[in-house]
Amino acid sequence: MAFISFDLCAFVLIIVLLICFYYKKYIPNTQNKTFLTLLWFTFSTTLFDILDVTATSFGPMFPLWFHQFTSYAFFITLNAIPPIYTYYIIVLTNTQKKYLKSMKAITLLLPIFISFFVIATNPFTNFIFYYDGNMAYFRGPGQSFLYLVSFYYLIFGILYINRYKEIIPSNKRIALYSFVFLATIPLLIQFFIPSLMISIFAVTICLLLIYMTIQNPEEILDYSTGLFNRSSYITQASINFGSEIAFTTISIRINDYSYFRRVFGITQMTAIAKDIAMALEHIPLKNKRIYYMNDGHFNFTVNQEDMYDKLPYELSKLFEHPFGVENMELNLTAQLCVINIPKDAHSIELLMDYVDFTINPLLQGNIVLFTNQVSVNDKNRTDKIIRAVQNALKKDLFEVYYQPIYSAKQNTYHSAEALVRLNDPELGPISPAEFIPITEKNGDIIQIGMVVFRKVCSFISKQNLKSLGIDYIEVNLSVAQCMQKKLAEDILKEMAFYELPTKCINLEITETAAAYSPETLAENMKNLALSGIKFSLDDYGTGFSSMSCMVELPFDFVKLDQGLIASMGNEKALIAMNSTVAMLRQLDMKIVAEGVETMEQAMLLEEMGCDYLQGYYFSRPIPETEFLAFLNQKNKNNYS
Ligand code: C2E
Ligand code: CA
Ligand code: CA
Numbered sequence: 001m002a003f004i005s006f007d008l009c010a011f012v013l014i015i016v017l018l019i020c021f022y023y024k025k026y027i028p029n030t031q032n033k034t035f036l037t038l039l040w041f042t043f044s045t046t047l048f049d050i051l052d053v054t055a056t057s058f059g060p061m062f063p064l065w066f067h068q069f070t071s072y073a074f075f076i077t078l079n080a081i082p083p084i085y086t087y088y089i090i091v092l093t094n095t096q097k098k099y100l101k102s103m104k105a106i107t108l109l110l111p112i113f114i115s116f117f118v119i120a121t122n123p124f125t126n127f128i129f130y131y132d133g134n135m136a137y138f139r140g141p142g143q144s145f146l147y148l149v150s151f152y153y154l155i156f157g158i159l160y161i162n163r164y165k166e167i168i169p170s171n172k173r174i175a176l177y178s179f180v181f182l183a184t185i186p187l188l189i190q191f192f193i194p195s196l197m198i199s200i201f202a203v204t205i206c207l208l209l210i211y212m213t214i215q216n217p218e219e220i221l222d223y224s225t226g227l228f229n230r231s232s233y234i235t236q237a238s239i240n241f242g243s244e245i246a247f248t249t250i251s252i253r254i255n256d257y258s259y260f261r262r263v264f265g266i267t268q269m270t271a272i273a274k275d276i277a278m279a280l281e282h283i284p285l286k287n288k289r290i291y292y293m294n295d296g297h298f299n300f301t302v303n304q305e306d307m308y309d310k311l312p313y314e315l316s317k318l319f320e321h322p323f324g325v326e327n328m329e330l331n332l333t334a335q336l337c338v339i340n341i342p343k344d345a346h347s348i349e350l351l352m353d354y355v356d357f358t359i360n361p362l363l364q365g366n367i368v369l370f371t372n373q374v375s376v377n378d379k380n381r382t383d384k385i386i387r388a389v390q391n392a393l394k395k396d397l398f399e400v401y402y403q404p405i406y407s408a409k410q411n412t413y414h415s416a417e418a419l420v421r422l423n424d425p426e427l428g429p430i431s432p433a434e435f436i437p438i439t440e441k442n443g444d445i446i447q448i449g450m451v452v453f454r455k456v457c458s459f460i461s462k463q464n465l466k467s468l469g470i471d472y473i474e475v476n477l478s479v480a481q482c483m484q485k486k487l488a489e490d491i492l493k494e495m496a497f498y499e500l501p502t503k504c505i506n507l508e509i510t511e512t513a514a515a516y517s518p519e520t521l522a523e524n525m526k527n528l529a530l531s532g533i534k535f536s537l538d539d540y541g542t543g544f545s546s547m548s549c550m551v552e553l554p555f556d557f558v559k560l561d562q563g564l565i566a567s568m569g570n571e572k573a574l575i576a577m578n579s580t581v582a583m584l585r586q587l588d589m590k591i592v593a594e595g596v597e598t599m600e601q602a603m604l605l606e607e608m609g610c611d612y613l614q615g616y617y618f619s620r621p622i623p624e625t626e627f628l629a630f631l632n633q634k635n636k637n638n639y640s
């Protein structure tokens with residue numbers, strides 16, 4: 001009985017593993033199916049071994065057929081485990097199709113066929129075991145042969161891992177190797193001391209190890225959709241590159257996804273993403289793999305031989321119907337990019353550039369694109385911009401333009417927004433919408449922000465803007481600046497240097513800044529507000545537009561985002577705008593409408609109750625001298 005205690009432990013462990021496997025969602029792909037087969041075979045072998053040993057120890061109490069049955073079942077299941085494990089390794093490198101189709105398949109299949117043949121002919125040969133008349137069990141010489149076959153598979157496994165070591169991440173490789181070693185040592189022990197039955201227990205421990213490392217579902221799944229995640233896409237693609245497997249990825253990106261997420265919230269959009277995932281899963285194609293890359297971005301992948309021309313259009317068609325959850329339906333459109341690997345992308349880096357292709361905002365509706373039609377995120381461009389910014393900081397190439405802001409009540413231009421401009425000697429003009437986010441990431445924005453602020457101060461101190469009707473200049477603060485503890489101090493110091501009264505500056509801050517470092521921002525704003533500086537909440541209507549920001553922080557102005565203004569043509573959007581303006585007025589906020597491009601918009605907004613208007617209809621952002629000329633012309637009636 002003592003000898004089967006290892007088996008009993010193994011049995012409990014394997015049941016726990018099976019429960020865990022089924023309890024956690026698993027995707028029925030080849031890897032998981034192979035692992036599950038491994039679990040079931042280990043389960044069966046343990047069960048038969050326990051029955052067999054128990055029967056043997058009680059001898060004649062059990063009928064002969066029972067002895068025979070448990071012994072045969074045990075040998076068959078036990079000897080199937082090493083080849084299944086080796087197959088599992090092959091599956092991990094995604095080379096199983098290639099392997100099984102070639103002549104090499106013999107090296108995997110022949111030994112196990114011979115083993116099975118030997119087991120099947122045992123009744124006639126007694127080569128492996130036999131029972132005597134008293135139902136006592138006797139080993140035959142064939143058991144050593146079966147051990148040798150098992151060793152063969154384990155060595156096969158080691159060689160295979162070695163051959164593909166570049167494409168199996170090191171922690172997983174270690175788990176695979178340790179399986180081999182953990183299985184070999186007890187096998188050797190058992191080879192010499194057959195009564196010590198520890199190899200099944202060792203195999204079970206190995207399976208546990210693999211379950212915790214390679215099969216770890218948290219690592220490869222996106223829980224919101226139940227699809228594979230981005231990192232597992234990268235792993236799989238790298239494996240395919242390493243094994244020279246041709247495949248096609250159709251990268252699907254939902255148009256305006258982040259906008260929808262802001263409007264409807266993360267929970268709703270996650271439910272929608274899940275709905276899309278289901279629709280993609282229902283495409284009747286057996287060997288597909290679907291990944292959720294995040295933020296409304298899916299990758300649909302098939303091996304080259306399963307790919308057909310119509311597939312991208314079938315996927316695109318899915319978006320002709322609304323997606324929905326419970327009480328909400330949403331008409332979405334998507335841009336799809338078809339990438340054939342290795343034809344279109346010969347490296348993982350290039351592949352990822354295509355996968356993360358930039359959505360073309362000029363193309364409306366559902367679109368199928370091919371790699372030559374998409375613009376990839378140009379990493380070179382980012383590097384070039386970083387260099388251009390640093391060059392501009394060194395050589396003082398940044399300029400500040402001013403966009404006049406019209407006061408509806410006074411009928412004059414009463415302020416202006418300072419907007420930074422960069423004209424690189426090589427790259428030409430670079431939009432702040434492009435370089436500001438890049439410099440937010442590397443911290444250069446803080447220096448840029450100070451350069452702009454200094455230029456604005458210098459401009460105000462040199463010109464008598466007040467006499468031209470300008471009460472103050474609005475300056476944008478970046479998120480990174482707002483996170484600086486000494487922001488208030490720096491700003492006040494600069495203004496003191498130019499001997500400017502604090503009321504001639506208005507600082508524009510977006511909600512995002514409040515989201516990142518609420519305490520620092522609140523502290524900075526408090527100190528600046530005490531000194532008399534006023535604040536505008538920028539880009540209102542693009543973020544989460546949480547009220548707390550407006551209520552808790554000392555904002556005096558709210559700038560309605562140009563996106564809101566642009567959507568006023570829509571009747572419902574107009575209703576929403578009306579009540580937004582009414583609400584802001586009740587909160588005693590002064591309202592600035594941005595991005596006013598037409599006279600109709602200007603009239604509507606004024607009627608609605610917006611205090612100030614800014615946009616191309618009035619003037620584009622213009623350089624200092626032009627701005628002065630503009631004021632001289634437009635404001636002169638009142639102020640000359
Ligand atoms: P923003 O603060 O929302 O600035 C308004 C943007 O809208 C400016 O783009 C302006 O040129 C543009 N705009 C003004 N009127 C209209 C219109 O009628 N129609 C349209 N379509 N656009 C209009 P710009 O100058 O390219 O700046 C883009 C963004 O870059 C700014 O958005 C701001 O977030 C950032 N930025 C610009 N200068 C600075 C700066 O000195 N510091 C910081 N931190 N950010 C800046
Ligand atoms: Ca602004
Ligand atoms: Ca704005």
